[in-house]
Amino acid sequence: AQKITQTQPGMFVQEKEAVTLDCTYDTSDPSYGLFWYKQPSSGEMIFLIYQGSYDQQNATEGRYSLNFQKARKSANLVISASQLGDSAMYFCAMRDSGDKLIFGTGTRLQVFP
């Protein structure tokens, strides 16, 4: 069965520093997609970055990059130059060939000055 694991319930980072949020996954499907979403206190889910299982390069979107290690089944999110506005819940998710999104339990990131 497909599974997403986020082992960090909470993380702290100082402003302007980089932070890595961990995500591991498990699937037997050779074709899948990995996503990261940000959920601020207002509740909306904000799409950050996507990595396809066949993509050769790690995805990057501005200050967000995804450290995709297929053999280890990990898809860690790296946020560079953290900002106070980055404080939020972050969810890793996987979409398999069945097109459903399975979410991890989330990591609460707090950025301090």
Added chain:
Amino acid sequence: GAVVSQHPSRVICKSGTSVKIECRSLDFQATTMFWYRQFPKQSLMLMATSNEGSKATYEQGVEKDKFLINHASLTLSTLTVTSAHPEDSSFYICSARDVEWGPGGTPPYEQYFGPGTRLTVT
């Protein structure tokens, strides 16, 4: 582009009443919409997949007679919580998938999420 709205954003209702939540794709057509539920400090759990013009597919453990889903058009899906009880209080989020396909025949990979509806049943 790719904006999804939900209405209402917040609703309080009395136990035993029914509540309807609307999910609309504003600038694209969505053959498929998804409904999620999120309890406080927990993750999103998929409740059902809604396909335009056909019956919704419910996840295991979700009562289809309690959570009625109607996807009447390519831009609107509704979730009706029937005979709501306090344990139904939760944050309900919908997402919509564009009909456009990606290169190589792959389906669009991104679900666009609505802002959510916070339901409180007293």
